[in-house]
Amino acid sequence: MTEIAGLLLDALLEKEGGFVDHPDDRGGATHFGITIAVARAAGWAGTMRELPREFAVAIYRRRYWSGPGFDAVSVMAPKVAAELFDTGVNMGPGTATGFLQRSLNALNRQQRDWPDIVVDRGIGAATLAALRRLLAVRGGEGEAVLVKALDALQGARYIELAESRAANESFLFGWLANRTA
Incomplete structure (x- = not known):
């Protein structure tokens, strides 16, 4: 590692x-x-x-x-990779990767900066190219904003989990306190 x-x-x-x-x-x-x-x-x-x-x-x-390719992300954006790793451990790597792909699509300014990518929940060449382009266009601030977007999706998913199953309320406070920024 x-x-x-x-x-x-x-x-x-x-x-x-x-x-x-x-x-x-x-x-x-x-x-x-x-x-x-x-x-x-x-x-x-x-x-x-x-x-x-x-x-x-x-x-x-x-x-x-x-396995999910977070090591490849870490070469370009270590803070994003850290967020993906933590989310992937708690929600599954596919969910974390889907959050990344959705965020990259939403941040591309109507495809002016890079084309939308398929949200297939797998890190491949298109996802890495979109991330590379975000970092080129937005610099270090791009990585910080992307981490915020990932955290927002993660937090929303925790709320959904607690709303859909009362027993998950046992974990919601800790999830929000320890898994989101």
Whole structure:
């Protein structure tokens, strides 16, 4: 992992903490923020309480950093990549990438700065080209505004989740306090 990914992962593991089995969490028992379903899909057969930190780190690296292409984003826009990583861990990498693509489309000034991209929830050449163009046209301020747009979509999604399932209200305050700027 790159240095930025290592720093992000250390901060994430601190935030996620150790073993948790909250009755309102549909994901069931977690350890280091890794759900039992994700751990099993990665080959873990033991109890969640015994999940090693190194195993969790490998999952985060593969599933939430390099797998979705956030490492490629980090080369151009490390703050955007950090936001995508955090959102991807909590909502899924496809959701985070969809937020990025929607934001890039909304920020292109009616396609004067770059063409709209397909919101396919995957980072490919078109998404990276649009990001590169945003940074060229808007500079460092472009990255800051893009992070705000991503945070806004993330916050709105948390509200929607709490509105759609009362049990999610157990997590809303923490999501907003710890996952959005």
